[in-house]
Amino acid sequence: MSTPAAAVPLSRDARTRLRREEIVTASARIFAEHGYAGVGMRQIADAVGIRGASLYHHFPAKEEILYAICLTVTREPNEENLPLLDAAGTPARRLATLVRAHLRHLARRRVEHLVALHELASLTAAHRAEIDGYRRHYQRRVRDVVAAGMRAGEFGVPDAQLAAFGLCDMLNGFSNWFVEGRELELSDVVEGYVELIVGRMLGATGPL
Amino acid sequence: MSTPAAAVPLSRDARTRLRREEIVTASARIFAEHGYAGVGMRQIADAVGIRGASLYHHFPAKEEILYAICLTVTREPNEENLPLLDAAGTPARRLATLVRAHLRHLARRRVEHLVALHELASLTAAHRAEIDGYRRHYQRRVRDVVAAGMRAGEFGVPDAQLAAFGLCDMLNGFSNWFVEGRELELSDVVEGYVELIVGRMLGATGPL
DNA sequence: CACGCAGCCTAACCACGGTTAGCCTGTGGT
């Protein structure tokens, strides 16, 4: 076999990327707990077993770590979920698929979402503008599909914009209270929200 | 007349209270814009026309200002809105009344809500626990009324807890995007949300 | 009218934390 199981050679910049990822993940966890401002570089460094100053071999500044967190967690839904809205099927089914994907993504990257949701104000103006851009784009796409469903007579809501706001807030609020393996099961929440949002609130009928 | 219109005598500790209020309001505005950690005492002091050190005649610490913001904006809904759930009427109508009151409160204290929503991590552990307590209490009361509506056959939702989460997230998300006099009118949003949440999502029928 | 304190001031302290400088080492590529 071409990939030996015992030795893990792992190319130089593969390890580099891993290290970066490790720092980002650890930072997200600590930021989520103590807030971005309440965490020092030395504290982050401790979590990955190096010294504070060494972090600057991976990130040029503390804010860049936060930016990395916000960027991935804001870009991924755009790249992974939005295509689902372009797939075949009725607006209702496409939205239901998006809701499922969105919630599962939120669960998978829960802490990163918490940080991105709470610490936008700690970003550089430029970085913040970029993140906001992604968010607005996402929401606009959702609104457009809601509007399409209204035109198709599938949805009974009075205003697409308002429904889209409510929909997105419901989805994103999820990361504030959901914790894996406590009280509520993920798949139950996902299917429950599909029914609450697409089935009941928007008023779609038939299988989703 | 006993209250002269021209001169405004204003007792000593009335002025004191006003000053405190002024500091809190200004702080909320600046915190909302730059984040709690991004704002210094001197910056807050500038906004009310005094020097940084003078703030300590009104608050023993910076965190106490944040605490004051969070406390009022978290306690007020408990004291003003929750009694509405105990009033006469069906669960649906009582919930509709709560939604209206909640949204109007959010609009009135918009910036304070933004701060309280984003800066919980900057509070002392003790203060944070207290605020969390108020929030959980509020949500529990909402959930109970949803459950009551289910038992009465008014609501068609499958799970009261899940519906309550969605409901509260939709309500609170409101303060993230609503700005007075831009695009959407407050009363339209309020009535739209009453229909979206109580009418459509929960499935209440009849006038709300 | 005198006293006292609320409320503001200036000055300064001091800890914390982001960041930089400069060095050492092991390793992967030539």
Next chain:
DNA sequence: ACCACAGGCTAACCGTGGTTAGGCTGCGTG
């Protein structure tokens, strides 16, 4: 085998910002 550099370390800097000390003043109260 050698060289370069990624990646880590120690030490130190230094601005920022929360907080304290101590003094002045003018209003409201006894």
